[in-house]
Amino acid sequence: MKCLVTGGNVKVLGKAVHSLSRIGDELYLEPLEDGLSLRTVNSSRSAYACFLFAPLFFQQYQAAAPGQEALRCKILMKSFLAVFRSLATVERSVEKCCISLGGRSSRLVVQLHCKYGVRKTHNLSFQDCESLQAVFDPALCSNVLRAPARVLGEAVLPFPPALAEVTLGIGCGRRVILRSYQEEEEADSTVKAMVTEMSIGQEDFQQLQAQEGVAITFCLKEFRGLLSFAESANLSLSVYFDAPGRPAIFAVSDSLLDGHFVLATLSESDLHSPALCSPELRRLAPPLQAHSTPHLDDFANDDIDSYMIAMETTADSEGSRAVPSISLFPGLRPPCSPGPYSEDNEAEAGTQPGTPPPKKFRSLFFGSILAPAHSPPGPSPVLAEDSEGEG
């Protein structure tokens, strides 16, 4: 893989890496036919982020050497971020950025051609990896809102930078409401937190298709990652969401790139905040089964708050170097370490740990059927996930 980024696009690339660094610690780099994709997922598997840069974004783009398969790799986010650490410096002095993978070097080489003939070369070690895929489809979401990033930036301004979670919803009069979300404290707790709410009229939105009363609660810190990118690139940001508990999709796009952040949302059983408008929150959207193909129903429905990404296995002949596929199933999650938004008492019934159904397995994160391009040879080895509990 070899690609060359020039001019202002270097800063855009750097900004995207900064955004991704808010989510995960590892960056998955995959050159595809339709562009270079940079992806990451957080440790609790409750947030996934992906930027796809179209070939036109680059002055030169070659996904793979002719006749060879495209290589993909996983690198430490910290290392890649270090290349673009100071965006001000990047903007001021970097004229070109060349990224190459494969060839003679067993490193990912990022070379910055700077002013005055200075050239900075970063040789980053990488790991081969499986393709990090999350299957999600904004079109399946029943609610969408879209606004210029500036509007959303102003909307989150009143909230303290330390605030972890925020509730977004539609209030009375079709106003879009953002409210700080607090974990419920004990009843006799004397120190209650201040609650901040921002209400914006629908006129500020380019698109608003949602029912009054619907609301989702998600991690604000993770959302800020995409928001800051969108603000710097002056793009509009779209939010696609469904019922509480279903992941929300935040998207930006223009002719040269698109970015998607998919964040888990609190399910209704977790929510403590009062309804934004009507006394009852809208009931859950129809359970996932309605969307699924009829014959597959081994897995818990989407109320289960185990947000995990099923990683596709590819039956690569170079599988010897590949990291064995890790399919994560809720049944394997140790009950004592719930995910960020999971309930211990959520039914984990219905899962059959260890054996994915042949040929198809459901990506529980995003609740739709993923048919892998190659069927895994026999039942893939299922490894228990890290029991890193939600801290």
Place this chain on the structure above:
Amino acid sequence: MKFRAKIVDAACLNHFTRVSAMIAKLAKTCTLRISPQKLNFILSDKVASGGVSMWCELEQENFFREFQMEGVSAENNAIYLELMSENLSRALKTAQNARALKIKLTNKHFPCLTVSIELLSVSSSSRIVTHDIPVKVIPRKLWKDLQEPTVPVSDVSIYLPVLKTMKSIVEKMKNISNHLIIEANLSGELNLKIETELVCVTTHFKDLGNPPSASEDASRDRDPEQMAEVHIDIRKLLQFLAGQQVNPTKAVCNIVSNKIVHFDLLHEDVSLQYFIPAFS
């Protein structure tokens, strides 16, 4: 108990925001006293505050276009609320471009001071930010501890130097010792001293001027060169100085030898009194 007030003037709003920012630096938790004419921010000299006490007073009509309150009862027409000062300061800071700001006492599962801000917006629809600040209503039986402190009869009264200068000096001294001696005399001289085994550092301020004293006799009897001193915890002085972002209109320091140092400040129309006791 009822309280509703509204600010529409930008200058008043900015001033009120600055006052709340200052209070937030001076006291983590404080009492807000609401009465028909005034608002007070109070910190009483409990053990928790290390003996430090504060009394800040402002005339409500200098800030609020509308102001309605109804106290606990007709005879006790006041409301005492305990709150985290930081919350109020943060809430007011979001009112940078506000068309109007309303504060009212509400009960949303628990008593709150709700700050509701209507922001100026480019589009036709307005944006509204609401902050619900949790408060604790202080019962009447505890009001006696929250009254205006009596100004002690001081041995020396002196005008303070530029507070920013004082702050940077005290900040450096803090690295050497926690024990600060503040002394002044009636000849306009003020000294800040720290003494350790290894080193003594003194900063001398001269020609500060002394306000006319309340008691003529006392000042006539006292030798103008004689210093009145108090030994205080330097961190308390630093906290006080850190809260003064703007140089006040008037700043007086009253020293009661070996007992207490009393700062009496006036920021435009807001008065602030701050008491730091001597080391016991």
